[in-house]
């Protein structure tokens with residue numbers, strides 16, 4: 144009988160910190176399940192969740208701001224261990240009768256903190272009581288709430304960490320979740336294992352075992368369709384559901400002719416061949432190209448591609464017969480986003496071209512990854528035996544190369560871009576640290592420039608390189624690639640791709656630019 148991985152959980156109350164998701168990922172890395180809820184979640188919901196511990200996140204506010212986020216005082220009366228981080232600690236101190244002082248002098252960056260109590264949160268720190276931590280705060284605690292002690296101090300913060308007399312409620316002024324606090328994971332582990340008594344049983348193996356039981360229970364012998372794109376999320380969804388219900392799963396892959404080099408063939412080979420998943424492959428290149436003839440407006444391209452995709456998918460699904468379920472690769476960040484502190488905001492998912500399917504086809508959604516972060520999805524994929532290439536694949540837009548060919552999409556343009564893109568992928572793939580890169584690709588520009596090759600004057604296309612780092616695609620910065628690498632990519636594209644005589648590097652960040660050019 145597999146362990147119930149949801150039995151023990153940590154609740155993270157989000158007070159608006161940019162690090163809230165990072166806290167959750169760190170807790171999960173400690174193999175403890177956690178959920179994020181907005182600071183003002185109803186008490187009944189908290190009681191229902193029955194968490195083994197609560198973490199109050201940081202946040203940009205001062206406790207004295209007019210609209211500062213406050214959670215209910217009852218949270219502190221549950222008897223559940225609590226860890227307040229930065230704003231979470233100040234807020235807690237304020238609520239429990241301590242004094243918090245606003246300060247014009249922000250403490251920001253790496254600081255040294257001296258631990259003064261080597262039990263509970265800081266058990267095991269007596270070997271070296273001075274630790275480096277990451278601070279980012281204006282307010283600080285001036286007087287402790289009754290029943291609390293200071294357990295760490297720094298030069299600027301005499302009260303850098305606190306605990307109550309029952310050793311259940313803790314606060315740290317710094318951020319244990321960030322990499323700049325090198326021993327932060329030990330602090331979190333102490334809180335989770337020693338203070339809350341959690342067991343490290345949130346593993347991807349146990350997640351898979353649980354999911355299989357749940358998927359079987361939900362489907363009860365019925366069939367389910369999945370739109371396979373070849374990307375990480377849909378591939379992991381397909382592999383997981385296939386492990387659970389085998390041929391009850393039917394995957395539909397639409398080759399819209401706008402994919403990267405060899406992508407469609409690979410999907411067919413890997414999923415249809417290697418994994419023996421029931422795969423319906425629709426070769427629709429001509430249909431899409433016909434629809435895209437003469438279209439240059441980016442949003443028109445998106446709409447045409449999205450609508451055609453839905454039409455073809457629906458048509459194919461009908462051929463399967465009676466299907467009531469659709470599998471989708473929704474991830475936890477999408478779930479949090481729609482209930483988050485700041486309310487729903489425009490995210491990458493608004494782009495998703497399978498968005499219209501469930502309503503249109505009257506299908507019930509099954510989203511087996513909706514509790515997972517991207518790094519966990521990759522671990523699940525690995526556990527399920529997916530290929531490393533699939534697991535490490537970069538995000539790729541639904542409308543594919545159509546939004547990377549500025550202007551009209553033609554067979555010839557697609558072929559030029561595919562070859563150039565393949566060289567980018569090859570060279571970046573060989574580079575150390577490429578896993579840190581969010582996306583790297585080529586864009587075909589609708590301009591021709593003059594060049595010279597051998598003795599001949601050429602008048603050909605320009606390719607732009609786009610290589611960015613990003614945490615979630617919402618903001619991004621261009622990667623400072625070594626000149627040698629840039630030179631190599633440029634040389635290879637110009638020499639190997641017929642029709643290109645110039646390569647430029649895109650050095651714009653998002654915002655104000657976007658990652659894709661259209």
Ligand code: XMP
Pocket residue numbers: 445491494495496538539540541542582616617653656657658659660661
């Ligand atoms: P932008 O260009 O908006 O892209 O900075 C942010 C992220 O979203 C991806 N993207 C898309 N994904 N359909 C998708 O499924 C789309 O139409 C689309 N447009 C952009 C983009 O690749 C990046 O990762």
